[in-house]
Amino acid sequence: MKESYEIAQxxxxxxxxxxxxxxxxxxxxxxxxxxSEIMLQQTRVAAVLGYYARFLTALPTVADLAAMDEDKxxxxxxxxxxxxxxxxxxxxxxxxxxxxxxxxPQSVEGLKALxxxxxxxxxxxxxxxxxxxxxxxxxxxxxxVSRLLDCHHDITLPATKKEFTAWIEExxxxxxxxxxxxxxxxxxxxxxxxxxNAAPQCAGCPLQGQCLAHSRGTAEKLPVKAPKKPRRxxxxxxxxxxxxxxxxxxxxxxxxxxxxxxxxxxxxxHMDETAVAQQLQSWGITPVQWQKRLTATHIFTHVxxxxxxxxxxxxxxxxxxxxxxxxxxxxxxxxxxSAFGRFVETL
DNA sequence: AAGCCGGGGGC
DNA sequence: GCCCCAGGCTT
Numbered sequence: 587m588k589e590s591y592e593i594a595q596x597x598x599x600x601x602x603x604x605x606x607x608x609x610x611x612x613x614x615x616x617x618x619x620x621x622s623e624i625m626l627q628q629t630r631v632a633a634v635l636g637y638y639a640r641f642l643t644a645l646p647t648v649a650d651l652a653a654m655d656e657d658k659x660x661x662x663x664x665x666x667x668x669x670x671x672x673x674x675x676x677x678x679x680x681x682x683x684x685x686x687x688x689x690x691p692q693s694v695e696g697l698k699a700l701x702x703x704x705x706x707x708x709x710x711x712x713x714x715x716x717x718x719x720x721x722x723x724x725x726x727x728x729x730x731v732s733r734l735l736d737c738h739h740d741i742t743l744p745a746t747k748k749e750f751t752a753w754i755e756e757x758x759x760x761x762x763x764x765x766x767x768x769x770x771x772x773x774x775x776x777x778x779x780x781x782x783n784a785a786p787q788c789a790g791c792p793l794q795g796q797c798l799a800h801s802r803g804t805a806e807k808l809p810v811k812a813p814k815k816p817r818r819x820x821x822x823x824x825x826x827x828x829x830x831x832x833x834x835x836x837x838x839x840x841x842x843x844x845x846x847x848x849x850x851x852x853x854x855x856h857m858d859e860t861a862v863a864q865q866l867q868s869w870g871i872t873p874v875q876w877q878k879r880l881t882a883t884h885i886f887t888h889v890x891x892x893x894x895x896x897x898x899x900x901x902x903x904x905x906x907x908x909x910x911x912x913x914x915x916x917x918x919x920x921x922x923x924s925a926f927g928r929f930v931e932t933l
Numbered sequence: 934a935a936g937c938c939g940g941g942g943g944c
Numbered sequence: 945g946c947c948c949c950a951g952g953c954t955t
Contacts, residue, residue, distance in 0.1 A: 627952075674952085705952090724949090725948075727950090782947075782949080818941080842938085885940085
């Protein structure tokens with residue numbers, strides 16, 4: 587470790603004056619910090635705040651989470667995305683209860699052994715909850731370090747992350763209260779002054795004097811990232827089938843996109859009304875009144891759904907296909923992903 | 934190393 | 945449109 591803290595000292599001083607007031611910064615409860623870190627993976631702070639408060643109210647302890655009904659858990663997570671996070675969260679909670687007596691492992695290695703906790707999250711929890719001397723390198727940190735070092739290596743490469751992690755490790759303060767805040771401080775800088783979109787606000791930066799990108803005028807060109815591949819498009823036809831105030835839903839497969847969430851029945855391709863009628867017939871469903879045709883697009887990271895939807899009042903059905911249910915129109919008990927939001931609005 | 938996995942806000 | 949976001953898991 588470095589014997590001087592040329593980065594940590596000014597950074598921590600700035601952080602203590604300028605840190606945003608975020609709920610997970612008021613606790614040292616590893617459970618609450620863990621929940622926040624999982625929710626924050628690839629997700630903005632603003633999007634997490636409401637979910638976080640509601641989640642901890644519903645499930646205040648790791649024991650509550652471990653025992654939660656899975657469908658209700660998915661309903662709590664509905665709309666937040668990356669749903670495997672929620673399932674891994676519960677799996678890890680059950681591991682903590684079964685293998686660790688309800689107490690969180692207090693080492694980086696122990697944390698990393700839990701489902702859904704990788705390098706970044708183990709470091710973030712270990713430092714914030716236990717004051718461990720460990721790095722936590724996320725997208726914010728990669729951006730900040732690339733600028734501090736004026737390093738033009740591709741930050742999507744594992745080698746670059748290792749390189750930056752090693753540099754951060756040289757800057758760490760000793761274990762304890764400073765470490766509880768150090769990783770938060772680097773990320774805070776990356777989330778506020780040293781952000782990705784607008785030009786970095788170097789004038790107010792506590793590390794301006796030590797930033798090579800600033801002194802060389804390259805800050806706005808960093809970080810360097812490899813271009814991403816184009817996403818594919820899928821055309822689907824969605825069936826919003828209602829009967830006596832109920833709507834027909836089916837459960838998605840246990841793996842893959844939107845696993846285990848509920849959806850309106852849908853098929854590949856764009857159908858006209860004639861084809862839709864035939865499809866309904868093949869399901870043994872009798873249309874009573876055709877109500878609406880509408881289109882919707884939903885963009886995922888690697889695929890785009892171009893959907894046409896048909897809202898049809900149908901007669902009651904004798905034998906429903908497996909995993910299909912009549913759900914109450916408010917969808918109170920079924921987690922339906924945002925991709926179907928335009929169709930949910932019609933209910 | 935590359936692909937998969939959501940959703941939304943900012944520009 | 946395109947960017948990115950307090951990433952992790954799988955192959």
